[in-house]
Amino acid sequence: MMNLVLREIVAKASVEAKQDTWYRVNKDRLCPELIKKFVQLYPDEETKEFLSASIDKSSWVWTQIWYLLAKAVLRHFWSVTDINGWLGRGSMFVLSEAQARALLRTTGHGIGAGALVDVGAGDGEVSRRFAHIYPHNYATEISASMRKTLAEKGYKLLDTEKWHHYRQFDCICMLNLLDRCSKPKTMLKQARDALAPGGVLMLALVLPYKPYVEVTSDHKPEERLPIEGAYFEDQLAAFVKFMREEAGFELVSWTRAPYLCEGDFAQAYYWLDDSVYVFKPTAVDPTT
Numbered sequence: 001m002m003n004l005v006l007r008e009i010v011a012k013a014s015v016e017a018k019q020d021t022w023y024r025v026n027k028d029r030l031c032p033e034l035i036k037k038f039v040q041l042y043p044d045e046e047t048k049e050f051l052s053a054s055i056d057k058s059s060w061v062w063t064q065i066w067y068l069l070a071k072a073v074l075r076h077f078w079s080v081t082d083i084n085g086w087l088g089r090g091s092m093f094v095l096s097e098a099q100a101r102a103l104l105r106t107t108g109h110g111i112g113a114g115a116l117v118d119v120g121a122g123d124g125e126v127s128r129r130f131a132h133i134y135p136h137n138y139a140t141e142i143s144a145s146m147r148k149t150l151a152e153k154g155y156k157l158l159d160t161e162k163w164h165h166y167r168q169f170d171c172i173c174m175l176n177l178l179d180r181c182s183k184p185k186t187m188l189k190q191a192r193d194a195l196a197p198g199g200v201l202m203l204a205l206v207l208p209y210k211p212y213v214e215v216t217s218d219h220k221p222e223e224r225l226p227i228e229g230a231y232f233e234d235q236l237a238a239f240v241k242f243m244r245e246e247a248g249f250e251l252v253s254w255t256r257a258p259y260l261c262e263g264d265f266a267q268a269y270y271w272l273d274d275s276v277y278v279f280k281p282t283a284v285d286p287t288t
Contacts (some may be wrong), residue, residue, distance in 0.1 A: 002061075019043045019051075020042065022043070022256070022257065022258040023040065023041050023042055023231070023255070023257060023258075024256065024275070025233060025256050026231070026232075026233055028114075029049075029231055029233035029234065030233050030237070032190075033126050033172070033251075034163065034233075034236070034237065034254070037251055037254055038253075038254060039103055039106065039254065040254045040255070041102065041256075041257055044098055044099065044275075045100075046097065046098065046129065047086060047093065047099075048098055050093040050267075051260070051269055054260070054262045054263055054268050055263075055268040055269070056234040057262060060165075065159050070248075077283070089263070091262050092122065092124065092125055092247070092259065092275065093125070093259075094126050094204050094257060095126075095129065095130060095259075095276065096129055097128070097130045097133070097258060099257070100129070100130035101130070101135070102188075102274065103202070103254075103255060103278050104133075104171075104200065104202070104278060106252055106278065109185060111133055111170075111171075112132075113134070113170065114134055114171075114196060114199075115135075115137070115167065115168075115169050115170055115171075115196075116131050116134035116136070116154060116170065116171040116172075116173065116211030117137075117138040117140070117158065117167065117169045117171075117172055117194075118137075118138070118139045118142060118155070118173040118175070119142075119163065119172065119177060119187065119191070119199055120140060120174065120175075120180070121140065121141050121146070121150055121155065122138060122143075122152070123146050123148055123149045123221075124146075124153045125156055126176075127175065128153060131155075133171075134170060136156075137155050138157070138166070138169070139155035139156070139158070140155045140157070140159070140160045141160070142160050142215070162189070163190075163194070164193055164194035164196075166194075167194075168194060168195065168199065169194055169198075169199075170195075170198070170199045171200055171202060172200075172201050172202070173202045173203075174188075174191065174201065174203045175202070176204050176205065176274065177276060178203070178205055178225065179206060179209060179210065179212065179225075180214065181213065181278070182212060182213050182215070182216055182221050182222045182225055183220065183222065183223045184225055185223045185225070185246075185247070188247045188249070189247075192247070195281055199281070200278050200279065200280050201249060201279040202276075203276070203278075203279060204257075204275070204276045205239060205274070206259055206272045206273065206274055206278075207227075207235045207239075207273055207274075208232070208234050208235055209225065209235055209239075211224065211225075211239060224237065227239050227244060229240070232256070232273060232275070236254070236275050239275070243277075244260060245281060248281055248282050249279035249280065249281055249282065250279060250280055251278075251279055252276070252277075252279060252280055253277070253278045255274060255276050256273065256274070256275060256276070257276050258271040258272070258274060259271060259272040259273070260288055282285070
């Protein structure tokens with residue numbers, strides 16, 4: 001009995017140690033400015049609750065079988081995003097409320113007032129955890145099934161092409177969108193135009209940068225971001241440079257966090273390395 005308990009303790013410690021690596025960066029590969037603006041995060045209770053729920057769902061045998069059968073049929077008619085929206089599966093997690101507040105707190109601008117918009121929101125689960133910090137929540141999404149889910153969660157839906165004309169926003173979220181949309185540079189220009197005075201852009205990007213556009217025939221973007229480098233930190237630095245010199249955004253804070261997704265029979269949950277940033281627009285628009 002004692003040996004069994006000991007093995008469970010060791011296994012739990014091993015999992016927690018692995019999870020801590022999700023948030024680590026090699027500061028030897030970073031310039032002083034990036035080190036200064038880095039916010040160290042850890043897997044908090046909300047993160048652990050998502051992981052625990054994912055583990056539970058992966059063991060629901062009949063539910064997982066239903067997912068597999070439905071996906072096999074529907075993939076001939078719908079995109080993966082539409083299928084997940086209809087089945088109510090594949091929810092994502094990037095930041096807990098406490099983690100989002102830790103990044104936003106560095107802005108020096110009062111948070112919690114005004115409006116937030118999640119551009120390309122999916123099912124809204126990623127931003128739902130902290131969107132309520134702002135009293136007015138908006139979203140855009142091209143998937144019909146996902147739009148239905150967003151409306152049920154209380155988001156006001158905006159047109160995907162004209163959202164930036166609707167009003168000015170105090171927080172614009174583009175969470176794992178730039179590597180999945182066809183025109184990321186255009187999206188950033190729209191975000192700059194739509195930010196209210198003192199507003200911020202919260203952005204997440206999986207590194208290494210591997211763009212994949214679901215809605216184009218060749219799955220390639222029309223606009224590619226100039227991100228290169230062999231290491232996570234090198235690509236991060238290249239992206240921050242692009243944001244400053246071409247997109248017109250100044251870095252306020254950033255972190256590394258896992259981009260988590262509910263799993264299946266094969267694996268309880270999946271993750272990618274996410275770089276998460278808070279930007280504010282520079283005084284001069286580089287496009288002018």
